[in-house]
Amino acid sequence: MSTLPTENGWNSFQPLRLYEGFWTFPHFLESIILAQHRFKPKPGDIFLCSAPKSGTTWLKALSFAIVTRNLYDTSNSPLLTKGPHHCVPNMVGFEYKPDVRQPGIPLIPTHAPYHCLPKSVLGSDDVKVVYICRDPKDAFVSMFHFAANRRPKENEHIAIEEAFELFCLGRSVFGPAWDHILGYWKASQERPEKVMFLKYEEFMNDSELYVKKLAEFIGYPFSFEEEQGGVVKKLIDLCSFENLSNLDVNKTGKRHEDDDEATNKTFFIKGKVGDWQNHLTPEMANRLDNIVEQKLSGTGLSFELNNGSS
Numbered sequence: 001m002s003t004l005p006t007e008n009g010w011n012s013f014q015p016l017r018l019y020e021g022f023w024t025f026p027h028f029l030e031s032i033i034l035a036q037h038r039f040k041p042k043p044g045d046i047f048l049c050s051a052p053k054s055g056t057t058w059l060k061a062l063s064f065a066i067v068t069r070n071l072y073d074t075s076n077s078p079l080l081t082k083g084p085h086h087c088v089p090n091m092v093g094f095e096y097k098p099d100v101r102q103p104g105i106p107l108i109p110t111h112a113p114y115h116c117l118p119k120s121v122l123g124s125d126d127v128k129v130v131y132i133c134r135d136p137k138d139a140f141v142s143m144f145h146f147a148a149n150r151r152p153k154e155n156e157h158i159a160i161e162e163a164f165e166l167f168c169l170g171r172s173v174f175g176p177a178w179d180h181i182l183g184y185w186k187a188s189q190e191r192p193e194k195v196m197f198l199k200y201e202e203f204m205n206d207s208e209l210y211v212k213k214l215a216e217f218i219g220y221p222f223s224f225e226e227e228q229g230g231v232v233k234k235l236i237d238l239c240s241f242e243n244l245s246n247l248d249v250n251k252t253g254k255r256h257e258d259d260d261e262a263t264n265k266t267f268f269i270k271g272k273v274g275d276w277q278n279h280l281t282p283e284m285a286n287r288l289d290n291i292v293e294q295k296l297s298g299t300g301l302s303f304e305l306n307n308g309s310s
C-alpha cells in the first residue's frame with residue numbers, strides 16, 4: 001500500500017492513493033484488494049456497483065425491496081426502519097467481515113471499478129453485476145457537498161473550483177469518473193447477460209420500466225399478477241427519494257451503529273437530475289462535458305450533456 005502513488009485529495013486529512021489506474025482512499029483500497037483475492041462468490045450473488053454519488057443508495061433500496069418482496073410488504077420492509085446502506089452494507093470492511101452478505105440477501109455493493117472486482121467474480125458465470133452511473137456533473141456536485149458535510153468541522157472545505165479542477169484531472173474518489181463508467185460500459189457490451197448498465201437519469205425518467213428490467217436481470221422478475229396488482233409501483237414508491245428521505249431513520253439515523261460521522265441524512269440531498277446547474281458555471285459544465293464526450297467517443301455510450309437529462 002505504501003508504495004502506491006499518493007496525492008492530496010479534496011481535503012488535507014484523507015490523501016488519495018492510485019491503484020490500477022484509480023484514485024481512492026486507503027481504507028477502501030484495503031477492502032478492495034483483499035476482496036480481489038479472497039472473495040468467494042455464491043451462485044446467485046448480485047454485485048451492485050456504482051461510482052460514488054451516482055445512485056448507490058437508490059439502487060440498494062430498490063434491489064433490496066425487489067429481492068425481499070416475498071418476505072416483507074411495503075408496510076413492514078426493513079427499509080422503513082434501517083437506512084438502505086444498513087440494509088445492504090458495502091464491501092468496505094471486507095478485512096473484518098469477509099462474508100458481507102446479509103443472510104438470505106445476495107446483494108453485494110461496491111464502488112470498485114470493474115477491473116478491480118474480485119477476480120472470482122470477473123471469471124464467474126454465476127454472478128450478476130449491475131452498474132448505475134450518473135451524469136458526472138451531478139455526481140461531482142453531489143460528491144462535493146457530501147465531502148463538505150463529512151469533513152471535521154475544524155477543517156475548512158476545499159473551494160468548489162479547486163475540487164472541480166481535481167475532478168477534471170481524474171483525481172476524485174474512484175476517479176477518473178469517465179474511466180469508471182467506461183469499464184462497466186465495455187463489460188456490459190461484452191457480457192450483456194452478466195453485466196447490466198443503468199443510468200440514474202433513465203431510472204428517474206421511467207422508473208417502472210427500469211425497475212422491471214432490473215428485477216428480471218437479477219433473477220427476481222415480477223409475475224403478471226404482481227404487475228397487475230401494482231407491486232412494481234409500490235416498490236418504486238417505497239424507495240423514492242421523497243419517501244426514504246422523510247423517514248425518521250434517514251433523517252436522524254446513523255449509517256452504522258458504531259459510526260458517529262456518517263448519518264443517513266447525508267445520503268439524501270436533493271435526488272434531482274441537473275442540480276449541477278445551481279453550482280457549476282457554464283464554462284465549468286462545458287469543460288467537463290468536453291472531457292466526458294472525448295473519453296466516451298466511439299464507445300456507443302453518451303450522456304445528453306448540458307441539459308441535465310439523459
Ligand code: PAP
Nearest residue numbers: 052053054055056057058142240241268269270271
Ligand atoms: P454514495 O455513493 O455515497 O452511496 P449515492 O447514493 O450514490 O451515494 O448518491 C447520493 C445521491 O443520490 C444524492 O444526490 P444529490 O446529492 O444530487 O441529491 C442523493 O440525494 C441521491 N439519492 C439518494 N436516494 C435516492 C433515491 N431514493 N432516489 C433518487 N435519488 C436518491
